[in-house]
Amino acid sequence: MSTASMAVERVLDLAQFCSGKGWLPATSGNLSAKIEQDPLLFAITRSGADKQRLSEVDVLLVDRDMVVQNSQTFKPSAETTVHIALYEKLACGSIVHVHTVFNNLISEIFGDAGYIRMSGHELLKALGHWEEGASIDLPIVENFHDLNQLGDAVREAAREGVPGVLVRNHGIYAWGDTAETAKRHLEAFEFLFEYIFHLQQYRNRA
Helix, strand or coil: CCHHHHHHHHHHHHHHHHHHCCCCHHHCCEEEEEEEECCEEEEEEECCCCHHHCCHHHEEEEECCCCECCCCCCCECCCHHHHHHHHHHHCCCEEEEECCHHHHHHHHHCHHHCEEEEECCHHHHHHCCCCCCCEEEEEEECCCCCHHHHHHHHHHHCECCECEEEECCCEEEEEECCHHHHHHHHHHHHHHHHHHHHHHHHHHHC
């Protein structure tokens, strides 16, 4: 199997996992896996695809200039600009972007601060933080409708050691060296969002 074919398979696997969790409602979200870093080439879900019924024709091979290499019918996701920004800055291997109730709630609750601090939780180990008393600040950026501006904002906020950026009232971009790692990071973030939201509710009632 070619490197491109393997990247397409990884995107299909990510779509099956995320849609099974209910994290890709109403054709939302986008998923990608890198084929080459230089020159940049990656596989990404096409615009408007229902991720619950994704097939190989719905995964496009796209270069740095958003030129599709394997289709004259479909266009890549409008948010491909964000994926390009992250691949260029971090040289990661896969990126997942999903819209969930809890990541939207958390992005709004902590949006004015520009980040959410996650500390003292076992699941931080899944994000690569094994040290005692681990703590990370997950950046939150505004939801710019100009997608080049959104890509710039996510690029600026992204940093090593924190494999995600929240977009306010929109969703999360999470990444990893491989598709499996990106999936693990996403699953850890989504667990922590739900945990923090319910903890906030409990504390507010106490």
